[in-house]
Amino acid sequence: MSDPLERFRAVFFDESAEAIDAIERNLLDVDDASTMDAETINDIFRSAHSLKGGSATFGMGSLTEFTHVMETLLDKVRSGQLRISQEILDCLFSSLDVLRNLVAHYQFDDAINQAGMQRVKTELEHLLAPPSSGQMVAANSPETSDVPAGPAGSEWLIEFAPDPGIMMTGNDPLRYIDELAELGDISVTCKTSAIPDFEQLDPTHIYCLWQISLKSENSVSEEDLKDVFMWIEDEAEFQFTPINNPEDVASPAPVIPEPVIPPSEEPSPPVSATEQELAQPENPQPQDASVPVKSKAKRAAQSIRVDLEKIDSLINLLGELVITQSMLSIYGDEEKYPQFERLSEGLSQLERHTRDLQEGVMRIRMLPIDFCFSRFPRMVRDLSKQLDKSIAVQIIGENTEVDKTVIEELNDPLVHLVRNSVDHGLEDRSTRLAKGKPETGTVTLKAFHQVGNIIIEIADDGAGLNTERIKAKAIEKGVIKANANLTEQAIHELIFAPGFSTAEAVTDLSGRGVGMDVVKRNIRALGGTIDVRSIADEGTTFTIRLPLTLAILDGQLLKVGQETYIIPMLSIIESIQLKPEDINKVGNRDVSFKWRGNFIPILNLAALFGCQVDHQQLVETGLVVVVESDGKQCGILVSELNNHQQVVVKSLEANYAKVQGLSGATILGDGSVALIIDVGAIISRVRMH
Amino acid sequence: MKKILTVDDSASMRAMVAFTLKAQGFDVTEAVNGQEGLDKAMGDNFDLVISDVNMPIMDGIQFISALRKADNYRFTPILMLTTESGLEKKQEGKAAGATGWIVKPFDPQKLVAVVNKVLK
Numbered sequence: 156m157s158d159p160l161e162r163f164r165a166v167f168f169d170e171s172a173e174a175i176d177a178i179e180r181n182l183l184d185v186d187d188a189s190t191m192d193a194e195t196i197n198d199i200f201r202s203a204h205s206l207k208g209g210s211a212t213f214g215m216g217s218l219t220e221f222t223h224v225m226e227t228l229l230d231k232v233r234s235g236q237l238r239i240s241q242e243i244l245d246c247l248f249s250s251l252d253v254l255r256n257l258v259a260h261y262q263f264d265d266a267i268n269q270a271g272m273q274r275v276k277t278e279l280e281h282l283l284a285p286p287s288s289g290q291m292v293a294a295n296s297p298e299t300s301d302v303p304a305g306p307a308g309s310e311w312l313i314e315f316a317p318d319p320g321i322m323m324t325g326n327d328p329l330r331y332i333d334e335l336a337e338l339g340d341i342s343v344t345c346k347t348s349a350i351p352d353f354e355q356l357d358p359t360h361i362y363c364l365w366q367i368s369l370k371s372e373n374s375v376s377e378e379d380l381k382d383v384f385m386w387i388e389d390e391a392e393f394q395f396t397p398i399n400n401p402e403d404v405a406s407p408a409p410v411i412p413e414p415v416i417p418p419s420e421e422p423s424p425p426v427s428a429t430e431q432e433l434a435q436p437e438n439p440q441p442q443d444a445s446v447p448v449k450s451k452a453k454r455a456a457q458s459i460r461v462d463l464e465k466i467d468s469l470i471n472l473l474g475e476l477v478i479t480q481s482m483l484s485i486y487g488d489e490e491k492y493p494q495f496e497r498l499s500e501g502l503s504q505l506e507r508h509t510r511d512l513q514e515g516v517m518r519i520r521m522l523p524i525d526f527c528f529s530r531f532p533r534m535v536r537d538l539s540k541q542l543d544k545s546i547a548v549q550i551i552g553e554n555t556e557v558d559k560t561v562i563e564e565l566n567d568p569l570v571h572l573v574r575n576s577v578d579h580g581l582e583d584r585s586t587r588l589a590k591g592k593p594e595t596g597t598v599t600l601k602a603f604h605q606v607g608n609i610i611i612e613i614a615d616d617g618a619g620l621n622t623e624r625i626k627a628k629a630i631e632k633g634v635i636k637a638n639a640n641l642t643e644q645a646i647h648e649l650i651f652a653p654g655f656s657t658a659e660a661v662t663d664l665s666g667r668g669v670g671m672d673v674v675k676r677n678i679r680a681l682g683g684t685i686d687v688r689s690i691a692d693e694g695t696t697f698t699i700r701l702p703l704t705l706a707i708l709d710g711q712l713l714k715v716g717q718e719t720y721i722i723p724m725l726s727i728i729e730s731i732q733l734k735p736e737d738i739n740k741v742g743n744r745d746v747s748f749k750w751r752g753n754f755i756p757i758l759n760l761a762a763l764f765g766c767q768v769d770h771q772q773l774v775e776t777g778l779v780v781v782v783e784s785d786g787k788q789c790g791i792l793v794s795e796l797n798n799h800q801q802v803v804v805k806s807l808e809a810n811y812a813k814v815q816g817l818s819g820a821t822i823l824g825d826g827s828v829a830l831i832i833d834v835g836a837i838i839s840r841v842r843m844h
Numbered sequence: 845m846k847k848i849l850t851v852d853d854s855a856s857m858r859a860m861v862a863f864t865l866k867a868q869g870f871d872v873t874e875a876v877n878g879q880e881g882l883d884k885a886m887g888d889n890f891d892l893v894i895s896d897v898n899m900p901i902m903d904g905i906q907f908i909s910a911l912r913k914a915d916n917y918r919f920t921p922i923l924m925l926t927t928e929s930g931l932e933k934k935q936e937g938k939a940a941g942a943t944g945w946i947v948k949p950f951d952p953q954k955l956v957a958v959v960n961k962v963l964k
Contacts, residue, residue, distance in 0.1 A: 163863070167856035201898045205854045208927055211949035212860065323912075325921035325943035330961060359918075386944030389935070 160213075167209045168262045174202040175254050176529070182247055183532045191239045199247070200229040206254070210261075217267060218257045224279045225250055231283065243282055248533075249275045309339075309371050311380065314394035316364035319357075321390050328361060328391075334383045339371025368398075463559070466519050473509075473516050474803035474822070480509045481824030517707070521556035524602045524611070527565055528553050531573055535598060538577045545584055545595040546577060555602040557609050561701055564681050565611070568674040572613045572697050573598060575671075580617035580695050590692060592616070609703055614696040620647050620689040629655065647687050651675045652786075679784070679835070682708070682725055708804050710821075710831065712797035713780065715760045716768035719829040721802060721821065722791070726782045726834040730796060733777040745774065748790060750781060755788045756841045763816060763837070764830075768794065784835040791832075804831065816840065846963055847871045847888065851881035851907060852896040852925065857948075861894060861925075864952040865959060878902025882910055885917065892963055893922045894946070897933050905933070905940050912941030921962045925950075 181199050185191045203226045210218035225247075231237040253272045259265040313335065317328045335341055343365055350362040369375065380395050381388070483502060532548045539546040557565070581587075581596035588594055601612040626646050629635045634652045641649075649655060653672040678685045683701035702709070702725075710721035731750075738757060739747045747754045757779070761768040772794075779790040802821035807814055807830075818833035848870050852858040862872045873888070875881035879902040881895060893911065897904035904924055911917050924937045924945040934945050946958055 163856045163859050166859055170854060170856055198900075201853075201900065204898050204927070205857075208948045209854060209856050211927070212857065214949075322919055324938065324941050325919055325962075330964065333964070334961065386938075389938060 525553035878907030909940035
C-alpha cells in the first residue's frame with residue numbers, strides 16, 4: 156500500500172461502496188415513481204457521476220462505460236427529458252447489482268457477470284432511446300465527434316482578439332501565445348491602436364489584438380490551434396489562416412476589423428460556432444440547470460479506518476490495565492498502610508478512569524447496526540415482488556451500536572428470520588384485505604440497548620404462528636409425544652427444536668432445510684438468546700438478546716480443588732446442593748441425578764481436566780451447578796462458588812493452544828489465570844459418552 | 845510557494861490532485877464542497893483554485909461565481925474539473941467566471957502541465 160496510486164484506489168473503493176449504498180438508499184426512499192423529487196434524482200446522479208469520474212481516473216474501463224450509460228439516463232431524467240417510471244426505477248435497481256459486481260471485479264478480481272451487465276446495459280440504453288427519439292446513446296461527447304478537420308499545414312497566420320474583459324475570468328492572453336510557441340516558431344505583432352485615451356482606460360481590460368505567424372516543422376491542424384484556445388473560444392475572436400504560399404506571408408490576408416467586431420467574411424469554417432451548434436440539437440438546456448442546494452444536511456460520517464488488529468491489541472492492553480487495577484485494590488488494607496486514605500482516593504479515581512477508558516475503547520469496535528439492517532429494505536423489496544405481496548420495511552434504532560463481530564455473525568440469522576416473515580408470516584394482499592388488515596404488511600426491525608445487552612426485534616403483522624400445524628408437525632417428527640399437554644407458548648417454542656420445519660413446499664426463500672434451530676444455535680454461539688411471541692392474525696415477534704460485546708463475558712467464578720474456572724452466566728440455570736445419596740452411580744462413577752423430574756448427567760470437571768482434588772469431599776459438599784446448552788442440561792460438581800463478575804476474554808488459541816471444553820481464559824485480579832468453560836462443548840461430550 | 849485550493853466531494857479525486865500537486869512543491873489546501881471551499885478561500889489568498897462541478901451543498905458553478913465576486917479573486921485562475929460529457933457545464937462554468945477546465949479522467953502529468961502553465 157505504499158504506492159500512492161494504490162492508496163487512492165483503496166479510497167476510491169470505499170467511496171464507491173458509499174456511492175452505491177447512497178443510490179440504493181435514495182431509490183428505496185422513493186420506490187414509487189410518482190414521488191421522486193428533483194433533489195433525490197440529483198443525489199443519485201451525483202453518486203453515479205463520481206463513480207464514473209473516479210473509475211475513469213483509475214482506468215476501470217467497464218465501470219466507466221456502465222456508469223456513463225447510467226449517468227446519461229439520470230441526466231435525462233434530471234433535465235426533464237425523460238419521465239421517471241417504474242421501469243426506470245427497476246432498471247436502476249438492477250444497475251446496483253452490476254455496479255457492485257464491477258467494483259468487486261476491480262477490487263477483488265471477481266469475475267464480471269458479463270451477461271448480467273449486458274442485459275442491464277441494453278435495458279438502460281433502451282430506456283434512454285425510445286424508438287421515436289434519436290440515438291444519443293453513444294458515449295461520444297460532442298467535442299470528439301467529427302468536426303471537419305481544418306486543412307493541415309505547417310504555416311499559419313493567427314489573429315487573436317480577446318474580449319476586453321478576458322482578465323476577469325483569470326485568463327491572461329499571453330499564456331495562450333506562449334502555448335502557441337510550443338507548436339513551433341512564432342513571430343508576434345501586437346496591435347495597440349484600440350487602446351483608448353488614458354482617462355477612458357480601464358486598467359483591468361485588454362485593448363490589444365495580436366497577429367501571430369506560426370511556422371512548424373510538424374504538421375499543425377486547425378484543430379490543434381483551436382485546442383490551444385479551447386478555454387477562451389467564447390471570449391475572443393480568432394482567424395486561422397493557413398499559409399501555403401510563401402508570398403502570402405508578406406502580405407497577410409483577412410484581418411479582423413479593429414476594434415473588435417464580428418468578422419465580416421468567414422474564409423474557413425467558423426470556429427466558435429461549431430461546437431455550440433453540435434451541442435445544441437439534442438441537448439436543450441435543462442429547465443433546472445443549477446443543482447439545488449441540498450436542504451437535508453449530509454449525514455456526516457466522520458471516520459477513520461483502523462486495522463482491527465490494532466484495536467484488539469489496545470483492548471487487550473486495557474484488559475491488563477483492568478487487572479493491574481484490581482491487583483492494586485487488594486492492598487487497600489488500612490492497618491498495614493497508614494497513608495491508606497490518600498491511596499484509596501487515588502485508587503478509586505484510577506478505577507473510575509479505567510472503567511471509562513475501557514468503555515471508550517470498547518466503543519471503537521462498535522458499529523451502528525445499520526450496517527446489518529440496511530440490506531433488508533432491498534431484500535424485502537425483491538422478495539415481495541417475487542411473491543406478489545405488498546410489504547413495507549420499518550427500521551427503528553438503526554444507530555444502535557453493536558460489536559463488529561456480533562454484526563457479522565448476526566447477518567445470517569437475521570436474513571433467515573426476515574425471509575421467514577416475508578414468506579410464511581405475512582399474508583398476500585387478498586387474504587389481508589379479507590381479514591380487514593391494511594393491504595400492505597409490515598416487517599419491523601428494531602434495535603435498542605437494555606442493561607448491557609442489545610435487543611433486536613424482528614416483527615411482522617402477519618398471520619402469526621399456526622399453533623395447530625406446529626403441534627401436528629412436532630408430533631409427526633417425534634419432537635413431542637402425541638399426548639403432550641403444552642401451553643401455546645411452549646408450542647411456539649417448538650419451532651426452535653432441531654429438525655423442525657413447517658414449510659409445506661420448499662420455496663426458494665425459506666425452508667431450505669436450515670431451520671430455526673440453526674438460527675438459535677448461531678445466536679447462542681454469540682452468547683445470546685432468542686424468543687418468540689406470536690398472536691394469531693396479529694403477527695409474530697422474534698426477540699434476540701445479545702451481549703454488547705464478545706470481548707467481555709459475564710461469568711460465575713467457581714473452584715474445583717485449587718483451580719478457578721468460569722462459567723458464562725448465560726449458561727447457568729441454577730446452583731443447588733445435593734445429598735451424596737441423590738447421586739446415581741454406575742460402579743464407582745457418578746453418572747446422574749434427578750433434577751426437576753428428569754435424570755440429567757453429572758460431570759466431573761476435576762476428572763475432565765485432571766485437577767488434584769479429594770473426590771470424596773467433592774461429593775459430600777454436593778455443590779452442583781446446573782448448566783444448559785441447546786436445550787440439554789447437565790450438572791457440574793464444584794468445590795466452591797465464588798463471586799460473579801465481568802471478565803475480559805482472552806483467546807487460548809492465540810496464547811497457548813485450543814483445548815477441548817474451554818472457550819478461553821482470563822486473568823483475575825490476583826494475577827492468576829482462570830479458564831472459561833465452553834458449556835456447549837462439554838455437554839455434547841457428556842452426551843456422547 | 846504557490847498556494848492551490850482544490851475543491852471536490854470525492855476523497856479519492858481530492859487525494860489524487862493534492863498528492864500530484866504537493867509532489868511538485870505546491871502548497872495545497874483541500875475542501876469537500878463549494879461552501880467549505882468558499883470559507884477556506886476567504887480566509888486565505890490562493891494563487892489557483894481547482895474545483896469539481898457536481899458537489900453537494902454548494903456545487904462548483906455556484907462556488908466559482910461566488911468566488912469570482914470576491915475582491916481578491918477577481919483575476920485568480922479558477923479551473924473546473926469536469927467529465928468530457930459536461931459541455932454545457934463548461935459553458936455554465938465559463939459564464940460563472942471559470943478560467944478553464946481540466947477534463948476527468950486526467951493524467952497527473954497533464955494536470956501538472958496545466959497548473960504550471962496557468963501559474964506561470
